[in-house]
Amino acid sequence: MFTDLISPPPAAGADALERFRRLLHTAWVDGSFVRLLLSRPVGGEPGLERVTVRELLLRGERHLSFLWRHATRDVTKNLPPDEALARIAALLGAEFQHAHLQTRTHEIQLSFSRKGKPSLRVGKLPPGGAAEAGPPAHDKAKHRDLSLQSPFWTDLGLTHAVKGELQLVPAMARKWKQINRFIEVLGAALKGSPLADSAEVHVTDFGSGKGYLTFAMHDWLTRLGRGAQVTGVELRQDMVRLCGEAAARHGLAGLRFEQGDVRQYTTARLDVMIALHACDTATDHAIHLGLRAGASIIMCSPCCHKQIRPQMQTPPLLRPLLQHGIHLGQEAEMVTDSLRALLLEAQGYETQVFEFVALEHTSKNKMILAVKKTGAALAAARQRRPELLAQLDQVKHFYGIREQCLETLIQQDPALAQAR
Numbered sequence: 001m002f003t004d005l006i007s008p009p010p011a012a013g014a015d016a017l018e019r020f021r022r023l024l025h026t027a028w029v030d031g032s033f034v035r036l037l038l039s040r041p042v043g044g045e046p047g048l049e050r051v052t053v054r055e056l057l058l059r060g061e062r063h064l065s066f067l068w069r070h071a072t073r074d075v076t077k078n079l080p081p082d083e084a085l086a087r088i089a090a091l092l093g094a095e096f097q098h099a100h101l102q103t104r105t106h107e108i109q110l111s112f113s114r115k116g117k118p119s120l121r122v123g124k125l126p127p128g129g130a131a132e133a134g135p136p137a138h139d140k141a142k143h144r145d146l147s148l149q150s151p152f153w154t155d156l157g158l159t160h161a162v163k164g165e166l167q168l169v170p171a172m173a174r175k176w177k178q179i180n181r182f183i184e185v186l187g188a189a190l191k192g193s194p195l196a197d198s199a200e201v202h203v204t205d206f207g208s209g210k211g212y213l214t215f216a217m218h219d220w221l222t223r224l225g226r227g228a229q230v231t232g233v234e235l236r237q238d239m240v241r242l243c244g245e246a247a248a249r250h251g252l253a254g255l256r257f258e259q260g261d262v263r264q265y266t267t268a269r270l271d272v273m274i275a276l277h278a279c280d281t282a283t284d285h286a287i288h289l290g291l292r293a294g295a296s297i298i299m300c301s302p303c304c305h306k307q308i309r310p311q312m313q314t315p316p317l318l319r320p321l322l323q324h325g326i327h328l329g330q331e332a333e334m335v336t337d338s339l340r341a342l343l344l345e346a347q348g349y350e351t352q353v354f355e356f357v358a359l360e361h362t363s364k365n366k367m368i369l370a371v372k373k374t375g376a377a378l379a380a381a382r383q384r385r386p387e388l389l390a391q392l393d394q395v396k397h398f399y400g401i402r403e404q405c406l407e408t409l410i411q412q413d414p415a416l417a418q419a420r
Contacts, residue, residue: 016120020110021089023122024101028064028081032103036088040097045070051096053088058165074173078165093118146180152215155246179216185356185369186217186272186299192350193296193371195271200227203272206262206286208232211243213274218255232257233265262286267293276301284405287340287368291347291416298349298370301356305329305336313400337368339392339404344370346388347416348381 027033036053047070056065056078064084068075079087092099093112101108107123149166153159158176159166168176195201201221205214214232221228234240237259244257262275263285273290275283276299283302290298309332314322322328337353344351349370356367373381396404410416 016110016118017093019120020092020099020101020108020118023108024088025085027101027103028085032105034102034104036102037100038088038091038096038098039100041095042097043095051091053084074168074177075170076168076173078167146183146216146220148176150219152219152246152250152252155249156210156212156215156243158212175212179212181356182213183216183220185367186297187220189297189299189369189371190272194374195296198226198271200229201271202229202267202269203231203274204265204267204270205230205232205274205276206265207275207278207282208234208243208257209236209239211239211246211257213276214243214257215247215252215255217272217274218252222254227254229254229269230256231267233260233262235259235261262289265289269293270295272297272299274299277303279304280306281405284340284409287344287370287406288409288413288416290370291344291410292413294372296372298344298368300340300368301366302333302337302340302368305333307403307405308332308336308339308399308401311399311401311403315398333366335395335399335401336404337366339395339401340368340406341370342388342392342395343406343410344368345381346385346392347410348373348378350377 024033024036033055038051038053039049041048041050045068049069052067052069054065054067056063058078061080063078063080066077066079066084066087068077092110093116097112099110101110105124109121111119111121113119148159148168151166154161154166158169158172160169161167190196190201203217203221205217208214211232214230218228218230221230232240232243232255234243234257240257240259247255247257262278262282270290270293273286273293273295275286278286278300280303283300287298287300309329312328312332312335314328318331322331341351341353349372351368351370353366353368372378392407395401
């Protein structure tokens with residue numbers, strides 16, 4: 001059964017564990033290795049859930065990259081082949097009771113019973129099967145989009161050098177996930193926007209802070225071959241200086257940082273407007289700036305919904321639900337962001353409100369994503385404006401809301417008020 005996978009063929013009496021080890025070694029040697037997943041941990045580190053092993057090319061040499069997934073953190077370690085295979089062999093049966101090896105042609109599973117007896121299952125994939133084509137396409141895209149080997153990540157404290165190799169700082173594992181998730185969302189929005197075929201993209205990131213997303217967007221757009229013009233706008237001068245010096249140090253043309261406030265900021269061209277964790281009405285001012293500039297993509301992660309909550313009058317039907325402060329706060333957030341979404345739709349944008357990262361990573365995990373419509377879709381949106389604005393007025397009346405900042409800004413803007 002295993003003679004087509006193992007060289008030399010195993011002895012007839014070899015147990016399942018030994019056969020699995022030989023399968024793994026052969027898959028690595030002949031280049032058919034895709035991925036190894038170790039699960040069902042026993043007696044190991046507290047909080048350890050699983051280990052994923054993939055191939056990685058470092059300085060032109062094949063390595064195996066281990067991702068140790070814990071309940072609250074991730075740890076990555078890259079090892080040369082001999083050391084990596086020996087490490088895996090030591091883990092099988094001792095610290096993990098299940099192993100799933102994926103090659104380009106086979107799926108191989110090793111399991112241990114409660115008494116520690118190993119058993120092996122081998123399944124051959126049909127021609128054209130997923131494993132035959134290598135790792136899933138979206139998985140390959142993640143690794144291709146952003147690289148931890150970009151030296152500017154060290155300046156920002158995301159990576160550090162370990163034995164001459166740049167590795168993710170363990171405490172930054174969640175931040176790295178958030179960055180990659182953001183780029184994934186931006187990539188999908190870009191494809192469905194008027195910028196899909198644009199040779200140059202101008203991005204402004206308000207409240208850029210330490211610049212993680214600002215650097216990531218510039219790096220990602222540059223890798224796509226786009227003319228990236230990315231600006232980080234931040235109130236804190238020390239953050240502006242830190243990021244600006246890092247960008248200059250690495251010669252990142254088209255990336256700059258400025259001190260400024262979204263309420264007074266002006267720009268000649270704005271294709272993508274980003275405002276993550278802008279406090280209270282700062283989100284409304286950021287959206288208004290994006291609308292005024294005709295941005296093709298608007299991405300906001302609102303924070304501190306303070307304006308609406310004091311105005312809200314609890315409708316009699318909802319009093320049993322909203323008598324608790326936490327529920328009232330959640331309702332205020334939902335109402336605020338729903339009104340913003342309606343106003344964006346009324347301005348001709350396809351709008352979504354969704355959770356863009358898991359709650360375990362950050363409590364501020366909601367995103368408002370608006371992509372500008374064109375052609376027939378824009379014409380249809382303009383026809384729906386009266387309906388959308390009527391819905392907005394009904395919601396305000398239901399909760400007794402007197403004013404919403406974004407609506408006021410639009411009404412006071414001659415170029416946008418016509419939508420009203």
